[in-house]
Amino acid sequence: MMAEKIDTRAVGLDVGLAFIRWLTGAENLHYGLWTGLEVSAGNLRSAQDAYTVKLFGYLPAGPLRILDIGGGAGETAKKLLALGHSVEIVVPSAFLAERCRRNAPGAVVHECMLEDFAGTGPYDLCLFSESFQYIPLAESLPKCARLLAPGGTVLIADCFRTEAYQGRQKHGPQPGGGHGLARFRTTLEGSPFAVLAEEDITDAVAPSIDLEQQLFNVIGHGVTRVSDEIRDKRPTAHWTLARFIGMFLSKTRRANLMRRLTGTDRNAEAFRRFNRYMIFKLGPKA
Structure with a gap:
């Protein structure tokens, strides 16, 4: 009988979330927004809360039916539910799906990748909070177009690689990640969506x-x-x-x-060089 393979990713997430929960009292997995804050562990919760306030500032008028794609441990969904929105979460990790059910019991949790999601909605908002980079560009926006109600919105907050990044073989492991920003903009031109608003918050999140x-x-x-x-x-x-x-x-x-x-080469300066952290609010083209 073969021994069951150890799920190192689940173990790492469990340990990481336990540490974040001990440090901040919440299970947020996202960057912090450090404008006006000293960069210290004691301020991490405040920085992450500031990030959420910034993100929610781009929400359309509600209440909304929201599909939270890659919903982390459910902390964002919990806050959205508290604002009166209806939330469904798509998350591929069994471990994170369970955390979502515990942290946001009012949300419906779908344990799958967006590419395999069989729901039909329609939703008023597709939300990607640091999850857009993990979904192929050929899949993400077309899937959203099929899931959204007429006039629906896509909200993306994530890292995008700059043209300075020429790959791991040239630069070695570097902080950040995501799709190339120029490539994303090209993909967007051929999509049914237009940019309603965008903001570059790289400098504010880089101290994370x-x-x-x-x-x-x-x-x-x-x-x-x-x-x-x-x-x-x-x-x-x-x-x-x-x-x-x-x-x-x-x-x-x-x-x-x-x-x-x-080492010290993974730092805010390197992050700024190789990434742009962007918020995009997308709506249907006129």
Whole structure:
């Protein structure tokens, strides 16, 4: 009998959400909006709340029937429900689907990818809050066009790659991600949607990357400090531990992990160079 494969993604999400919940009291997975705030762990909840206020400022007049695509752990849906909207969530992760059911019990949760979603709506709003980048451009807007009621709106808040980004092979792992912004604009021209409003909030969200890296550096300091102590006081044990870790992680993966834990090249400056964090409000073309 084959052993069941460990779901490392679910484990990582569980640990990450537990930490965020401990730190902020909520399970928000999105960036913070840091305008006027000191970049510190203590201000993360305020920054994430400011992001939500910014996002909700683009909602059409309600109440709305909303399809929250890639709804994270359900925190955004919970706030939308509290405003009187009707919310359905599409999320492909079984773990996150369960968190959505717990955090937003008034929402209907569909555990699937948008590409496989069989609902027909119609919806007044398709919402992508840091989920648009995970859906092929050939699928996302055409699917929304079929799901929306006449006059319906698409609201996107996400990272888009700038033309400065030439791929992982050239630049190595870089913060951010998403579709190329120029390619998105070209795709939009051939879609049934027009831009009703857009805003570039890159500078306001970029400090989130610095805060994230600071956390990894704290963990890296602890790992390095313990490793050095064992190596100096128990060299045989250190050698054995290194061999054991090598059974699960290749030399390249170990190097990448330590670079993530101790490096400083993943920062707000790099994020600004390779990304634009955009909010797009789309409606039907005239």
